[in-house]
Amino acid sequence: GYVPSKADRITSLVSQQVDLAIDEGDIILFTVDAIEGVTPLDREIADSLRKNGKRVLLVVNKVDNEKREQVIYDFFKLGFERIFPVSSIHGRGVAELLDEIVKLIPEKRLEDVEKRIKLAIIGRPNVGKSSFFNRIIDEERVIVDEKPGTTRDAIDTDFEFEGEKLTIIDTAGIRRKPRVRTDLEYYTIKRAIGALLLCDVAMVMVDGSV
Numbered sequence: 001g002y003v004p005s006k007a008d009r010i011t012s013l014v015s016q017q018v019d020l021a022i023d024e025g026d027i028i029l030f031t032v033d034a035i036e037g038v039t040p041l042d043r044e045i046a047d048s049l050r051k052n053g054k055r056v057l058l059v060v061n062k063v064d065n066e067k068r069e070q071v072i073y074d075f076f077k078l079g080f081e082r083i084f085p086v087s088s089i090h091g092r093g094v095a096e097l098l099d100e101i102v103k104l105i106p107e108k109r110l111e112d113v114e115k116r117i118k119l120a121i122i123g124r125p126n127v128g129k130s131s132f133f134n135r136i137i138d139e140e141r142v143i144v145d146e147k148p149g150t151t152r153d154a155i156d157t158d159f160e161f162e163g164e165k166l167t168i169i170d171t172a173g174i175r176r177k178p179r180v181r182t183d184l185e186y187y188t189i190k191r192a193i194g195a196l197l198l199c200d201v202a203m204v205m206v207d208g209s210v
């Protein structure tokens with residue numbers, strides 16, 4: 001039979017985390033690091049994102065000055081049509097990105113006017129996802145509430161931009177070797193609780209042999 005190689009297993013762990021993280025959002029903000037450049041893990045994440053049909057915007061963070069604009073072209077390697085250079089520290093490019101996000105919304109809103117569009121920030125550790133999250137909510141501070149994730153640092157915050165109701169979600173950094181017990185379990189448990197809240201009858205199954 002088919003024996004997955006170590007490389008396959010590593011890839012699937014990455015795509016597993018990508019799938020779980022993107023499930024959280026309607027629009028995915030795939031964040032990469034201009035100082036580090038394109039890394040193999042960025043490529044893996046990009047490949048996993050392509051397999052999924054969600055709308056993805058490539059955000060190149062840490063573009064703090066014009067000089068650094070020159071390195072962003074390298075990120076076209078990741079296969080996205082457009083690149084959004086931002087600096088979470090200085091705030092460069094953030095308004096342009098939010099404008100683009102708002103442009104993507106109308107189609108969705110026709111279906112359900114009350115639906116909040118969820119933006120999920122995903123990417124490998126240390127690219128500046130949390131800094132980017134903070135920058136967005138600081139700039140557009142019409143925050144309704146902030147919900148910390150259980151044990152993970154996954155946090156979502158409601159905010160408004162140009163009259164649009166949005167939610168932004170900071171997710172755990174995607175790793176080659178996820179901290180399975182925390183990163184993956186967080187989403188699994190969250191989903192199980194979600195199902196429990198939606199159902200009318202919950203069946204509890206126990207192991208009679210113990």
Ligand SMILES: Nc1nc2c(ncn2[C@@H]2O[C@H](COP(=O)(O)OP(=O)(O)OP(=O)(O)O)[C@@H](O)[C@H]2O)c(=O)[nH]1
Pocket residue numbers: 061062063064086087088089090124125126127128129130131132172173174
């Ligand atoms: N120069 C520069 N550094 C930045 C920028 N944004 C974030 N950083 C730095 O990048 C480092 C990581 O930032 P975080 O926001 O914690 O990164 P993260 O992606 O949330 O990391 P994980 O939560 O571990 O996945 C910190 O030292 C930040 O100060 C930026 O726009 N420019």
Ligand SMILES: [Mg+2]
Pocket residue numbers: 129130131153170171173
């Ligand atoms: Mg973070």
